[in-house]
Amino acid sequence: SKNEGRNKLKVFDPATLHARQLQRQIVGELREAIRSGQLVLFYQPIVELSTGRIEGCEALVRWNHPVHGLIMPDQFIPVAEATGLIAELGRWVLRTAVGQLRRWRDNPATKQHDFSMRINVSAADLQSLEFVDDVGEALAEESLAPESLVLELTESAIIHNNELDRYTLASLHRLGVGLEIDDFGAGYSSMGYLRKLPVDRVKVDRQFVKDLGKDPSQLGFVAAIQEVIRSCGLEGVWEGIETAEQAEALRSIGCASGQGYYFGRPLPEMEFTEQLARQVVW
Ligand code: C2E
Ligand code: CA
Ligand code: CA
Numbered sequence: 001s002k003n004e005g006r007n008k009l010k011v012f013d014p015a016t017l018h019a020r021q022l023q024r025q026i027v028g029e030l031r032e033a034i035r036s037g038q039l040v041l042f043y044q045p046i047v048e049l050s051t052g053r054i055e056g057c058e059a060l061v062r063w064n065h066p067v068h069g070l071i072m073p074d075q076f077i078p079v080a081e082a083t084g085l086i087a088e089l090g091r092w093v094l095r096t097a098v099g100q101l102r103r104w105r106d107n108p109a110t111k112q113h114d115f116s117m118r119i120n121v122s123a124a125d126l127q128s129l130e131f132v133d134d135v136g137e138a139l140a141e142e143s144l145a146p147e148s149l150v151l152e153l154t155e156s157a158i159i160h161n162n163e164l165d166r167y168t169l170a171s172l173h174r175l176g177v178g179l180e181i182d183d184f185g186a187g188y189s190s191m192g193y194l195r196k197l198p199v200d201r202v203k204v205d206r207q208f209v210k211d212l213g214k215d216p217s218q219l220g221f222v223a224a225i226q227e228v229i230r231s232c233g234l235e236g237v238w239e240g241i242e243t244a245e246q247a248e249a250l251r252s253i254g255c256a257s258g259q260g261y262y263f264g265r266p267l268p269e270m271e272f273t274e275q276l277a278r279q280v281v282w
């Protein structure tokens with residue numbers, strides 16, 4: 001039948017087969033990778049647009065694979081989410097990022113009390129009651145104020161929520177860590193929830209920054225988004241800034257913070273420490 005034919009095609013499609021094998025291999029190896037220290041965090045600056053000062057960074061995970069080299073998160077985060085390994089990965093990211101923040105505080109060259117570390121939190125983490133405790137403990141162990149950690153949550157993680165998610169979100173808010181919506185505007189056009197959630201920041205998806213400097217009408221559109229964010233009492237962080245024109249356009253309409261290759265690519269600990277110590281980005 002037609003269906004059989006389609007199934008056969010899928011099963012014997014070499015690309016699909018390869019992808020499946022790779023996925024299975026990744027699942028098997030990822031658990032071991034987390035335990036044996038093959039994951040690394042890279043850090044990308046977040047810049048105060050009015051001054052050019054580095055106000056924080058985002059921690060982005062990479063897998064330093066002994067055979068395949070540096071594997072990007074898009075290749076293994078979805079696998080980790082589908083298999084439940086994400087909880088262990090998330091705990092590793094939390095501990096590592098908070099430990100790093102402590103080292104930068106202890107280093108006179110990078111000491112900056114209002115510098116904040118952002119980590120990406122997966123939807124699954126919001127479904128675990130332990131997550132709130134993990135965050136509180138990690139901060140307490142390094143004697144760091146809760147507001148020095150900002151959790152980035154995607155819209156889909158927040159909107160497709162259930163009671164437990166909302167409880168976790170409220171608990172994190174009470175704990176005092178910063179909560180930020182990531183990829184704002186990427187998938188969901190409803191803005192009503194912005195005023196109802198206990199979040200303080202919005203990271204706007206890079207699609208809105210992309211056409212700045214090319215299409216003149218885009219600045220008005222971006223200014224309107226900025227106004228929505230501001231009127232909700234939130235702070236906007238603009239990601240995907242790749243050119244001086246984009247940075248200047250955003251600054252000119254009063255956008256607070258920016259992130260992107262123009263200010264700096266995600267860097268390993270040593271290189272980012274140097275950039276932070278110099279405090280020169282643009
Ligand atoms: P994201 O949270 O939206 O992170 C921003 C992504 O945009 C990063 O990709 C970053 O390298 C890239 N980027 C930064 N500036 C620019 C720019 O100017 N132009 C362009 N085109 N891209 C820019 P990366 O590191 O490959 O991460 C991809 C995604 O993987 C992240 O998207 C996030 O959703 C996920 N991810 C990364 N690290 C973690 C983690 O520790 N935990 C979880 N759960 N997810 C993570
Ligand atoms: Ca993010
Ligand atoms: Ca993002």
Ligand code: CA
Pocket residue numbers: 183
């Ligand atoms: Ca994303």
